[in-house]
Amino acid sequence: MLPKFWRQFRVILPILFGAGVYAFGLLYFIIPNKLMEGGVTGITILLNYAFGISPSLSTLIINIPLFLIGLKMLGRRQMIYTGVGIAALTFFLWLFERMIDMGWIIPFQTQHDYILAVLYAGVTLGIGLGIVFRFGGTTGGSDIIATILNRAFGWSIGQIMLALDILIIGGSLFFISKELVLYTLVTVFIATKIIDFIQEGAYSxxxxxxxxxxxxxxxxxxxxxxxxxxxxxxxxxxxxxxxxxxxxxxxxxxxxxxxxxxxxxxxxxxxxxxxxxxxxxxxxxxxxxxx
Structure with a gap:
C-alpha cells in the first residue's frame, strides 16, 4: 500500500508544483501587464479585464462542468490527474491573489519594457505547464474540450487547441491593444518552446x-x-x-x-x-x- 501511495505522491507533487508556478506567472507577469494567455485560462483573464472577476473563481466555475463532462466521457482514470491540476491551479490562484491583496507579493508591472515581462512570463508559464504535462496532468479547460472533440469527431487535438487559442486571443482585441496582443504571441511562443524542452527532456x-x-x-x-x-x-x-x-x-x-x-x-x-x-x-x- 505504501509503495503505491508513494508512487502516486511522486506524480502528484510535481503537478502541484507546476500548477503553482503557472499560477504565479499569470498573476505576477501576465495580468498586471494586460497580456493574454490561450485556452480557458485566457477566458478567465478576459473576464478579469472586462468585469474584474477573480481568476481563481472563474477558473473553478468554468472547469467544474468541463471536468464532470470529461469524467463521464473520458473516464475516471484519464481525468484523475486533470482534477488534481484544476484543483491545484484554483488553489494557487486564490493563494497568490490573497498574498497580492495583502501586499506580500508586488506584481511586476511595466509601462515601457514589455519585452522583459514577456520573456519572464513565457519562461514561467512554460516551466509550470511543462512540469504539469510531463507528469501526466493538465490544468483542465481547453485540454478537456480538445480531447472530447477528438473522441467525438476525430479532429486533431493540436488543431482544436490552436483554434481555441486563436479565437480567445483574437477576442482580447476588444479589451487590450493590438500591441499587447502581439506581445502575447511572443509569450505563447516562448512558453511553447519551454514546454517542449521539459516534455522532451533536458537529457538529449x-x-x-x-x-x-x-x-x-x-x-x-x-x-x-x-x-x-x-x-x-x-x-x-x-x-x-x-x-x-x-x-x-x-x-x-x-x-x-x-x-x-x-x-x-x-x-x-x-x-x-x-x-x-x-x-x-x-x-x-x-x-x-x-x-
Missing amino acids: GKAFTIISDHASEIAEIIMKEMDRGVTIIPAIGAYSKQAKEVAYCVVSRQEIRRVHNIVKSVDPRAFVVINEVNDVHGEGFREELHH
Whole structure:
C-alpha cells in the first residue's frame, strides 16, 4: 500500500508544483501587464479585464462542468490527474491573489519594457505547464474540450487547441491593444518552446546510424575510445541484396565530432544518418532509480 501511495505522491507533487508556478506567472507577469494567455485560462483573464472577476473563481466555475463532462466521457482514470491540476491551479490562484491583496507579493508591472515581462512570463508559464504535462496532468479547460472533440469527431487535438487559442486571443482585441496582443504571441511562443524542452527532456543527444562494410570495426573503436555502447543490426541492401551491418549508437552533443572522425578514419564511404533524440535514459546518460 505504501509503495503505491508513494508512487502516486511522486506524480502528484510535481503537478502541484507546476500548477503553482503557472499560477504565479499569470498573476505576477501576465495580468498586471494586460497580456493574454490561450485556452480557458485566457477566458478567465478576459473576464478579469472586462468585469474584474477573480481568476481563481472563474477558473473553478468554468472547469467544474468541463471536468464532470470529461469524467463521464473520458473516464475516471484519464481525468484523475486533470482534477488534481484544476484543483491545484484554483488553489494557487486564490493563494497568490490573497498574498497580492495583502501586499506580500508586488506584481511586476511595466509601462515601457514589455519585452522583459514577456520573456519572464513565457519562461514561467512554460516551466509550470511543462512540469504539469510531463507528469501526466493538465490544468483542465481547453485540454478537456480538445480531447472530447477528438473522441467525438476525430479532429486533431493540436488543431482544436490552436483554434481555441486563436479565437480567445483574437477576442482580447476588444479589451487590450493590438500591441499587447502581439506581445502575447511572443509569450505563447516562448512558453511553447519551454514546454517542449521539459516534455522532451533536458537529457538529449544524437543518434548515429552507420551503414558500412566495416561497421563492427567502427563499433569497436567507439566502444574503446569513447566508452559508448553500440548496437550492431544485421541488414540487407534492397538494391544489391547483399548482407550488411548497421551500427547504431547514441552520444552526447559534445561527442558528435569524435564519432564523425572515427567513422571517416575507418570508412570514408560510410553512409551516416544523424537523428535528434530526447529524454535519453540508460548507462552514460540519465539513470532511472527504481525502489
